Amino acid sequence: MQMTDEYDLIVLGGGPVGENVADRAVQGGLTAVIVESELVGGECSYWACMPSKALLRSGQALRAARRVPGAAEAVTGELDVPAVLKRRDEFTSDWDDSGQVDWLSSAHIDLVRGHGRISGERRVTVTDADGGERTLTARHAVAVSTGSDAVVPGIPGLQEAAPWTSREATSAQEVPESLIVVGGGVVAVEMATAFASLGSRVTMLARSGVLGAFEPFAGELVTEGLRELGVDVRTGVSPARVDRDAAGVTVRVSRDDADDDELLADEILVATGRSPRSDDIGLETIGLEPGSWIGTDDSLRVPGTDWLYAVGDVNGRAPLTHQGKYQARAAGDAIAARAQGGPVEDRAWGRHAATADRASVPQVVFSDPEVASIGLTEAAAQQAGRRVRAVDVEFSSVAGASLHGDGASGRARIVVDEDRRVLLGATFVGPEVAELVHAATVAVVGEVPIQRLWHAVPSYPTVSEVWLRLLEAYGRDSA
C-alpha cells in the first residue's frame, strides 16, 4: 500500500551533514524527515573519520611516548592490535546506529529507512528493504546529502580482484601481513600510516606524488615519515594490471622511468578519490544529470530551483565532515528563513552562506608527522592572482616543540597577502600539530592584520610559539 506523508523538509541521506540540515531546520520551527538507506551517522561515523582516527591514535600515542626519555623506557612493547581494533569497534558502536537514531528522535526529526529517489518537484519516493514504496512530499524543501563513494579506477583486473576501498580498510577485522595502497592522497597516507603501525608491510603507489594538494614540503616530510615507519613509498608509478589468486594479489606496476615491476601482497587498497552518490537518486526526474556533483549557490540551493538544496560531499565544494556540517548550518537556517518569509543573509560571511568553503577550509591529515592546513597554499594564492609572500620556520627553533618530544622536526608556513597584510593560508607539519590549525583558521577567516597578530602572544613554552617565530621571519614594520 502507498502512503503519502508531508513534511516541511525532506533530507535525503542521514550522514553527519543531513543530520545537521534537519536539526537546524527543526530548531528554526520546521518539521523534517531524514531518509536513510544504511546507517544513520553515514560514512564518517562508520567507515571514514571515526574508525580511521581510532586506528591511527594508538600508534601516534606510542610514538609520542617514545620521543620523551623517561616515558620511552617505560614503553617496552609494540601495539596491542586486538585492543586497537576493539577500541575502533567501540567508536563505530559495532556498526549499530541505535544511538544516532535515539538522537534523531530527541531532536524531533523523523526517520524513514530505505533508498530515496526524487520523484518530481518536492517529492521523494522511498523503497524499503522489502521493496515497499512510500512517497514523501515537502512543503518547502528537499536537501540532498547523500555523500560520496570511493572511486575504483578502470585498471585491468582491479574490479575482479575485489580490492579494499576505505570501507574495508576502516572496518578490517584482521591486519593483512602485506598491503599495497594505490594513491597518494589523504586516505592513502592515513591508511598506510595506520596499517604500518599495526604491523603490515605496506607499499604505497603514489602516481603523482604524496599529498599533492598541500604545500610541497608536507608531501616531502610525510613521505620521510612513512619511510621511517617502514612503508615502501613509490612515486611516479601506477598499477597496470591486478590479479588475485589463492596466494594474494599480484600487481604489475608500470614506472615512468624504468621497466615494469611485479608486486605481491595479501591485500590491495584503492584510495584514488571520491565520486558523488547521485547516480540513483532520481535527478533525471527534475532535469539534472545523474552521477554528477550537484552545484549550488553559497546558501547551498541548486540554481534554477527554489526548493532543492545539495549539502556536504555530494556538492563537491569541500568534502570534509566539518565543512559539510558548516554548510548544513547555513542551509538548514536558510531553508527555515525562506519557509517563514524571514530575512535571508546569503551575502559573503552572512549567516546563510557557506563562504569559508571558497578559500578558508581547514584540514588535518593524521599522518606522522601530522599535517594541518587552512586556506590557500602559496601556489594556489599565486594562481588566484594574489601578490603573496610565504615565510617558513622549522619546529626545531621552537622551545615548546623540543620539550614536547626529542628531535622535534617539522615546518610551518604562512602565506601573507602583501596588499592587505593578512594571512591567506597556513600549513603546519610536525608531531601533533592538529590543534595548532584553529588559531590559524581564526586569523584567516577573521582577516586579522599581521600587525595585530603580534599582540596575540603565545604562551611560553608551548608549540604555539611557532606563531611568534613565523611573525619574526615575516618581519615587523619598524615605524
Ligand SMILES: Cc1cc2nc3c(=O)[nH]c(=O)nc-3n(C[C@H](O)[C@H](O)[C@H](O)COP(=O)(O)OP(=O)(O)OC[C@H]3O[C@@H](n4cnc5c(N)ncnc54)[C@H](O)[C@@H]3O)c2cc1C
Ligand atoms: C577514510 C576516510 C576518512 C575520512 N576522514 C575524515 C576526517 O578525519 N575528517 C573529515 O573532516 N573528513 C573526513 N573524511 C571525509 C568525510 O567522511 C566526509 O566528508 C563526510 O562523511 C561527508 O558527510 P555527508 O553527510 O555529506 O556524507 P556521508 O557521510 O557519506 O553520508 C551520506 C548518507 O546518505 C545515505 N544515502 C546515500 N544515498 C541515499 C539514498 N538514495 N537514500 C537514502 N540514503 C542515502 C548514506 O547511506 C549515508 O548514510 C574521510 C573520508 C574517508 C573516506
Ligand SMILES: NC(=O)c1ccc[n+]([C@@H]2O[C@H](COP(=O)([O-])OP(=O)(O)OC[C@H]3O[C@@H](n4cnc5c(N)ncnc54)[C@H](O)[C@@H]3O)[C@@H](O)[C@H]2O)c1
Ligand atoms: N583527515 C581528513 O581530513 C581526511 C581523511 C581521509 C579522507 N578525507 C577526504 O576524503 C576524500 C577522499 O580522499 P582520497 O585520498 O581518496 O582522495 P584524494 O583526492 O585526496 O587523493 C586521490 C589520490 O589518488 C591518486 N589517483 C587518482 N586516480 C588514480 C589512478 N587511476 N591510479 C593511481 N592513482 C590515482 C591521485 O593522484 C591522488 O594521489 C578527500 O576529499 C579527503 O579530503 C579527509
